[in-house]
Amino acid sequence: MEERKLLHSFLAKSQDGLPPRRMKDSYIEVLLPLGSEPELREKYLTVQNTVRFGRILEDLDSLGVLICYMHNKIHSAKMSPLSIVTALVDKIDMCKKSLSPEQDIKFSGHVSWVGKTSMEVKMQMFQLHGDEFCPVLDATFVMVARDSENKGPAFVNPLIPESPEEEELFRQGELNKGRRIAFSSTSLLKMAPSAEERTTIHEMFLSTLDPKTISFRSRVLPPNAVWMENSKLKSLEICHPQERNIFNRIFGGFLMRKAYELAWATACSFGGSRPFVVAVDDIMFQKPVEVGSLLFLSSQVCFTQNNYIQVRVHSEVASLQEKEHTTTNVFHFTFMSEKEVPLVFPKTYGESMLYLDGQRHFNSMSGPATLRKDYLVEP
Numbered sequence: 395m396e397e398r399k400l401l402h403s404f405l406a407k408s409q410d411g412l413p414p415r416r417m418k419d420s421y422i423e424v425l426l427p428l429g430s431e432p433e434l435r436e437k438y439l440t441v442q443n444t445v446r447f448g449r450i451l452e453d454l455d456s457l458g459v460l461i462c463y464m465h466n467k468i469h470s471a472k473m474s475p476l477s478i479v480t481a482l483v484d485k486i487d488m489c490k491k492s493l494s495p496e497q498d499i500k501f502s503g504h505v506s507w508v509g510k511t512s513m514e515v516k517m518q519m520f521q522l523h524g525d526e527f528c529p530v531l532d533a534t535f536v537m538v539a540r541d542s543e544n545k546g547p548a549f550v551n552p553l554i555p556e557s558p559e560e561e562e563l564f565r566q567g568e569l570n571k572g573r574r575i576a577f578s579s580t581s582l583l584k585m586a587p588s589a590e591e592r593t594t595i596h597e598m599f600l601s602t603l604d605p606k607t608i609s610f611r612s613r614v615l616p617p618n619a620v621w622m623e624n625s626k627l628k629s630l631e632i633c634h635p636q637e638r639n640i641f642n643r644i645f646g647g648f649l650m651r652k653a654y655e656l657a658w659a660t661a662c663s664f665g666g667s668r669p670f671v672v673a674v675d676d677i678m679f680q681k682p683v684e685v686g687s688l689l690f691l692s693s694q695v696c697f698t699q700n701n702y703i704q705v706r707v708h709s710e711v712a713s714l715q716e717k718e719h720t721t722t723n724v725f726h727f728t729f730m731s732e733k734e735v736p737l738v739f740p741k742t743y744g745e746s747m748l749y750l751d752g753q754r755h756f757n758s759m760s761g762p763a764t765l766r767k768d769y770l771v772e773p
């Protein structure tokens with residue numbers, strides 16, 4: 395950190411003082427040679443002989459940061475004065491058949507939009523089938539630049555789109571920002587549900603009333619349904635220094651891997667068969683996690699439909715000395731189960747809001763109807 399303090403003088407006073415960059419300046423391709431270097435496989439292997447998706451989340455997080463460093467590279471400086479942190483995993487959509495731990499994987503990506511201090515990064519992942527790399531997933535992350543000590547914001551280089559395709563990507567980045575603001579301003583934490591959503595909840599409530607008693611209190615579960623309160627799993631992690639990033643905070647990819655693995659276990663025990671991840675969405679990194687913190691993860695099924703399970707993981711930290719818990723992230727994962735899954739029923743008003751939030755996240759997934767049956771992505 396002492397060394398990083400000295401980098402302050404390289405920080406720009408305004409964005410105009412920074413040279414614009416092109417999308418190809420940050421474009422990178424990285425090979426994960428699972429096929430050609432078998433000693434790597436152990437780290438990525440599941441017991442079903444597929445690839446651990448939690449490890450892929452870690453790799454995407456590191457790659458996103460690396461891409462942003464390329465975008466902001468100062469050719470005359472040995473070290474970047476910026477601290478680049480993950481602010482948001484906007485979306486990860488799976489578009490692939492099966493992930494083999496015995497075939498090479500390729501990642502690629504570049505900065506697709508910039509604001510003043512934030513950058514949107516688009517990444518893709520491919521796996522070798524025969525002699526061709528086939529698409530596996532598309533990811534959109536938002537990274538934020540901070541000063542060299544990660545104490546305040548720092549400007550990023552402007553981005554100039556060079557072709558109609560790049561202009562479209564840039565425009566999409568702008569639209570994504572607007573969509574995020576709209577999504578968060580209609581959050582159920584701020585606004586009442588819509589009329590249609592209220593009807594959904596009231597109908598669910600009515601379907602749980604015992605017809606034998608004329609009472610709002612006696613609740614009975616409909617057939618093939620589970621109370622939401624019985625769909626929870628919790629875990630605790632001690633954030634050891636091994637998991638720290640280059641800025642001495644806990645690595646975002648580690649938090650995602652832990653949350654994902656708990657979500658997978660929750661979906662597995664709820665659905666009673668192997669779940670496959672279909673989408674990850676709207677993971678906001680609200681606060682950094684300090685090394686040495688206790689990380690409490692609570693996972694819960696909040697919405698289901700046919701074979702789909704929507705899982706929400708809430709993460710909180712507390713220091714060893716203080717008992718007070720602070721929320722650091724909320725994670726949303728969509729899984730597809732091998733078999734049809736039970737319905738999940740909220741009992742309380744709070745659970746009803748979780749249900750509607752889960753439904754909103756499920757519906758925001760790009761086209762569940764287009765999902766294929768041959769996903770094979772494991773914890």
Ligand SMILES: CCCCCCCCCCCCCC(=O)SCCNC(=O)CCNC(=O)[C@H](O)C(C)(C)COP(=O)(O)OP(=O)(O)OC[C@H]1O[C@@H](n2cnc3c(N)ncnc32)[C@H](O)[C@@H]1OP(=O)(O)O
Pocket residue numbers: 455456457459460463474478479480481482508509510511512513536538540547574639640643644645646647678679680681682683
């Ligand atoms: C040299 C090469 C080395 C390569 C090494 C590679 C491997 C490296 C691997 C290491 C990997 C290390 C990686 C890790 O492990 S990072 C570890 C995981 N991430 C964190 O710990 C981050 C925790 N969160 C925070 O610190 C704050 O909440 C941040 C800093 C993110 C925002 O704080 P704050 O809210 O106070 O900031 P602001 O209001 O001034 O806004 C600032 C800008 O940010 C934009 N914004 C904010 N939130 C969001 C959002 N949710 N969606 C979209 N955008 C968002 C906002 O629009 C504005 O943009 P702009 O209008 O200025 O453009």
